[in-house]
Each structure stands twice: as structure tokens, then as C-alpha cells.
Amino acid sequence: MRAEALDPVLLRTFVAVADLGSFTAAAAAEGYTQSAVSRQVAALEDVCGVELFARGARGVRPTPAGEYLLPHARALLDRLADTARALDGLRRLDTGTLRLGAFATANAVLVPRALARFRARHPGVLPLLREGTTERLLPMLEAGDLDIALVSTHKVPSIAADGLVALLDDALLVALPSGHRLAARERVPLGELADEPWIVADDPAAIAALHARCEAAGFVPRTPLRVAEWISKLGLVAEGFGVTLVPALAASAMARDGVVLRAVASGRSRRAVYAAVGRHARRSPPVTAFLADLREVAAELGPGAERPRPEGGEPRPEGGEHRP
Numbered sequence: 001m002r003a004e005a006l007d008p009v010l011l012r013t014f015v016a017v018a019d020l021g022s023f024t025a026a027a028a029a030e031g032y033t034q035s036a037v038s039r040q041v042a043a044l045e046d047v048c049g050v051e052l053f054a055r056g057a058r059g060v061r062p063t064p065a066g067e068y069l070l071p072h073a074r075a076l077l078d079r080l081a082d083t084a085r086a087l088d089g090l091r092r093l094d095t096g097t098l099r100l101g102a103f104a105t106a107n108a109v110l111v112p113r114a115l116a117r118f119r120a121r122h123p124g125v126l127p128l129l130r131e132g133t134t135e136r137l138l139p140m141l142e143a144g145d146l147d148i149a150l151v152s153t154h155k156v157p158s159i160a161a162d163g164l165v166a167l168l169d170d171a172l173l174v175a176l177p178s179g180h181r182l183a184a185r186e187r188v189p190l191g192e193l194a195d196e197p198w199i200v201a202d203d204p205a206a207i208a209a210l211h212a213r214c215e216a217a218g219f220v221p222r223t224p225l226r227v228a229e230w231i232s233k234l235g236l237v238a239e240g241f242g243v244t245l246v247p248a249l250a251a252s253a254m255a256r257d258g259v260v261l262r263a264v265a266s267g268r269s270r271r272a273v274y275a276a277v278g279r280h281a282r283r284s285p286p287v288t289a290f291l292a293d294l295r296e297v298a299a300e301l302g303p304g305a306e307r308p309r310p311e312g313g314e315p316r317p318e319g320g321e322h323r324p
Contacts, residue, residue, distance in 0.1 A: 008080055010044040011073040013037055014052060018070055021059040091285055093122040098286040101130045101137040101149035104230070106273065108250035110297055111150065117293040125286050134159065135205065138276065147281035148290065153272045154247070155205040163277035165291060167298040169270045171248040173261040175233070177240045180260070187265035190217035197242035199233045202226035210245065234259050249273065249301070
């Protein structure tokens, strides 16, 4: 006998008859007619190939086969009820997981604030966070290893991915030693930093992105110091070893003595930040709720938190955003 032949409706009726000792009482308790209960019990007996009840003048009682089946039927119905409760919990965001990926500077302020807001509303949902570059996160999203990923156009002019939700345009700042000749300015043209050593991660994509910005300002940057960690980059800047670009998204988390952050006045000085949603997660209640928190925090982050624009410069239409 195949397991799927055990219809939960038939099992529930069987347990009700066994508990109440009467087809009539079971029919009243379950909202059926007596004939419907009789048909359901007969159908289960046909599936099992044995008699499940001994009929008598004072009602019915389980046969030995019925006594053997009864605890198994109760266990199956309990598991089904547990499953239904678990699914209800997922829908209500009482439980479950949120698998999130984000690039490093998004994890400085944007992601922690959004996660804190999400946790306050849905403490039963467990967030799982992975950090990586856009180039690493998108394949993880496509493979189903992440539900949502924060990605940016820092190293690429545009992102080819489905399910993009526009969050903000992030300005790029330049980190200068506090005693630098340009430190007193509010905005610094990249061209005036042509002779400075530039500090950049020792990564081909990061170096190419820096070269693209600097070449647009009319020079090729010298990059003798290549380090990836922001604490190391800013430590070198503070001691006067060079300058580096810092996303405004993380500026408040990168304040340190000996370093000033100034707006870039020329070149491609902004990057678009998006939330990319996995195809499998577009109806996920945790993802939908967390996207709302991300949007709220992105809108609160200040002047740099503008809506991303396509390459032509026109605002992205509202209808073009994905809403899971």
C-alpha cells in the first residue's frame, strides 16, 4: 500500500469514530451525515484491506487492526497539524530565515539599521548574512543560496539581473589626510589629485573601476599601495601615504582622526545601489518585509540617498521596479 493512499480526511473520521464509539456521534462532531461517515470508514477499510471496527447494538469499537492503526493515525494527523502551524508561522513571520548578502560598505550602516528594524518587528525570523562583492553575490542569488542581495554599480556601469529594486544613489567621497592642501575644500575635483598615490584593493575589478573614474578626470592613477580593508586604507591616509575613495553610504562608520572626507567634484562620482531578489524568493514574506525596511532606511540616510537613475540620467519609473 502506498503512503499517499492514506487520506487525512479518512484518518480524521476514523479517529473520531474510535474516540466517540459511534458513527452518529462522529458525524455530529465532524459536521458530516452518518452515511458520509460510514462511506469514509468503508473507504479506509478498503485501502487498508482489513475491518477497522466491530459493529454492535451499542455502537462500534476498533478491531485489533483498528487498535493497531489508531496511534499511527493520531501521529500522522498531529504531524499534519504541526506542518500547518509551521506554515502559518512562516506567513505571519513568527519563524523562518532571511538569507541576505551584501557588499562590505552596505554592511557598515544600511544593512545593520534595516536588520535592526526587521528584528524589532519579526524577532522569530533568523537573518543569515554573507558579505561579498556584487560579482560574487549575484551567482549565489541565481543558485538559490541567497534570498536577497545588496549590489552596486561600483565596479560595473550597469547590473544585468532580474528582480532589481532601486534603493539609492551613493555618492563617492575622497579620503584625504587632515593636513592635505585640499582638506579645507567642501568639494575636490579628481583632476587636482592626479599626482597623489591612490590606495585601492589589490583586485583587478577595483583597480579598473578606479582607473575609469580617474581617466574620466584626465589622468591615470598611481596605485603603489594596495590594501582591501577600510581600516587599513584609512590608516595609510591618516599618515599621509595617499588618498582613497570612500562611499558616502559608509562614511559615518569610517570617521577617524587624521582623515577628512570630501565630496568628489568631477568624474563618475556616484554608484547605484540595488536590492536583487532571487526568483525563488519573490513571494517570500521575510523578503517582502525586509525590502520595506531597506527602503525606509535608504530614504533616511541623507543627501546621498537618491533614487538610482539609468545611464541616460532620467529617473527610473516607479512601474519599472520589481515588487515581490
